[in-house]
Amino acid sequence: MSHPIHLDGASLTIDQVVGAARDPSISITLDPAALAALGQSRALIERAIDEGRTIYGVNTGFGKLANVRIATDQLDELQVNLIRSHAAGVGDLLPREVVRAVMVLRANVLIRPTSGVRPQLVEAVLALLNSDIVPAVPEQGSVGASGDLAPLSHIAQVIMGEGEVLARDGGREPGAAALARAAIAPMRFAPKEGLSFINGTQAQTAILSLLVHDAGVLWRTALASAAMSLEALRGTPTPFDPRIHAARPHPGQQVAAEHLLTLLDDSEIRASHLDDDPRVQDAYSLRCLPQVMGAVRDAIEFAERVCRIELNSSTDNPLVFDNGDVLSGGNFHGQPVAQALDFLTIALTTMQAMTERRIERLVNPDLSHGLPAFLIENPGLRSGYMMVQITAAALVAESRTLTVPASVGSIPTDANQEDFVPMGMAAAFKAARVLRNAQRVVAAEVLCAVQGIELLKPLSPGRGVRWLEQRVRDPEGPAIAPLTEDRSPAPDLERLARAVAAGELDPVGLL
Structure with missing residues (x-):
């Protein structure tokens, strides 16, 4: 209860x-x-x-x-x-x-x-x-x-x-x-x-509250999805060594690296290519996960700090004080909230843009290190997840158009008495749209990455990735079946997007 x-x-x-x-x-x-x-x-x-x-x-x-x-x-x-x-x-x-x-x-x-x-x-x-x-x-x-x-x-x-x-x-x-x-x-x-x-500022702050909460859920889910892609692409967890991140101690970066190591722990896939892999370094979308996802986390935490203050602040005008003074001021001005929303929009766009690059690596046989083209057997006759990457690219492109800050777009109002305004609700709506796009891009990565894991069986991934795979296949959850022949990805993408939004794929209990 x-x-x-x-x-x-x-x-x-x-x-x-x-x-x-x-x-x-x-x-x-x-x-x-x-x-x-x-x-x-x-x-x-x-x-x-x-x-x-x-x-x-x-x-x-x-x-x-x-x-x-x-x-x-x-x-x-x-x-x-x-x-x-x-x-x-x-x-x-x-x-x-x-x-x-x-x-x-x-x-x-x-x-x-x-x-x-x-x-x-x-x-x-x-x-x-x-x-x-x-x-x-x-x-x-x-x-x-x-x-x-x-x-x-x-x-x-x-x-x-x-x-x-x-x-x-x-x-x-x-x-x-x-x-x-x-x-x-x-x-x-x-x-x-x-x-x-x-x-x-309660309308814009209400949306910020919901977005900050949902962005935190999405960040952890996206980290698990990225770990699954790294396994499917047979990448290395070496760049997540805590010594690297202690040398550049941004808080989010350190947390992201620690979580990735937890998600990848006990991986048979990693053990299978530990000694004879000719690759020295992975691509940035894998190797730099702590740096990029850490920066996203720090941006979410900034927005959360602004939100926590705003929830319990006096934002009307004038204000009454216990000595009887009634003072006119400007606490109603939404600039702090609008800027936090704009920053959140930029961070969530960054996250989904990097996610889309991993999807490309999963479906591209020139980049996937042995996975079949578009993650389907007999490519050519079958197109597999070709369109999933294209859908993700379309979502990221839309999100990029929404990253222009609203909080710098003042138009004077009220006969120029209110001559600088923050456009906080415009910032809120953009951030909400970008969050929904990001949830769908992460869903697209999960769909492709879990198929990549399927194609590497009987090898088993790390325990956190195993948990995510089980959640994706769960008949009581998204119930995504392995791809053995062409079918429309749209229903699977929507089920996964709903699961991502609802927190059903959030590995918070493992981290």
């Missing part, structure tokens, strides 16, 4: 976000002490309003209109108007898991006392999550500052009893109907609450 998630604004983890996003049965609760502190913060805001202090977004307009003072009897209307006017998203809808992740992050940020909202608003978000009411949120329309305004506004609309939610049949239904069915009363936003809700 999954553990409940307890939100306190300070300790939310990436794994918890992923769990809550993908498993609606997980219970989410709020920390009483954090709620009490939030109530005290809210009292400071209400006192400031009563004192007639001018506070951005509480009794003023927004953005370019910040110099417009709003009458006291219109402060609630100001927040409602903000949400309605900013729900300007377009395009396809965000997946359920992404929207759920956004709501978890939003609740965790709002419960921090710097938000100055009423505890009831955080409880309203939790009510949606625990009832699995998922707002319909269009993908496009956020530039990542001042926060993810449009996506968060579409969620806020549902809290008000407006907007639409995702129906169980895949369509949409009115938000009011979903709230009524769950016996949840619509909530009217009070002063500051609309701005606090929509002013933050």
Whole structure:
């Protein structure tokens, strides 16, 4: 049974976000002490309003209109108007898991006392999550500052009893109907609450959370796939000797080398060509695995560090402090998240590009050191896995076009008040597409490498590669049969890609 998630604004983890996003049965609760502190913060805001202090977004307009003072009897209307006017998203809808992740992050940020909202608003978000009411949120329309305004506004609309939610049949239904069915009363936003809700990086950070988790799974799977290719190509593990990597101690490089030695341990294939192999060195796509895959791991860890900080940070504006100060700043700016997403995109493209080069070596008889052309007996009459390499090349080519950083592509908005924005959601969508491509390229390598291992029988590979081979052949898993005659690779590739994405080929238990 999954553990409940307890939100306190300070300790939310990436794994918890992923769990809550993908498993609606997980219970989410709020920390009483954090709620009490939030109530005290809210009292400071209400006192400031009563004192007639001018506070951005509480009794003023927004953005370019910040110099417009709003009458006291219109402060609630100001927040409602903000949400309605900013729900300007377009395009396809965000997946359920992404929207759920956004709501978890939003609740965790709002419960921090710097938000100055009423505890009831955080409880309203939790009510949606625990009832699995998922707002319909269009993908496009956020530039990542001042926060993810449009996506968060579409969620806020549902809290008000407006907007639409995702129906169980895949369509949409009115938000009011979903709230009524769950016996949840619509909530009217009070002063500051609309701005606090929509002013933050939670949409781009939600996607980063899911991607960082999935990229870690993919990295380990890709390392196992690479080890299988090295065995099929009868490469040497000598370049993974820890002394080499101690001489250049990048953390990821050392971890990758250590994991590769573990995966390749106890290999009959290696023993069979240990003494009489005329080759002195393998190609870079085998020999330099620790250096390249290590750099990819370090990039994933960088993105993870950014994500961990962002999960438990105050990203709305203005912020309320315990001495009563209400300060305007720019914590809503998504530049740290956007840059992490761009870096992740580059790293995942690097990984799949190197993977494709090993696929080429596996299917090319001039490079495969004795394997039949395209990994099929009687090549010529049969084409084997010729097209698998071409498919991988197409995926890598697409990913390369997506590596241009979004975070340097600012277009000024809001009458030039918001004159430098990070385009974090564009970075997120590119990273997500590149991750999916990378999962399929790794699936293609697994398909070819396991066939290469098949053709070397009765010799057995290292224990980690044996484990991967068994998982691939498992009737309860991908159930990929050896290739003895031509068949369409597409179904096998898709089954393997799903297994890669689901973590079914992740050797984490061996490492």
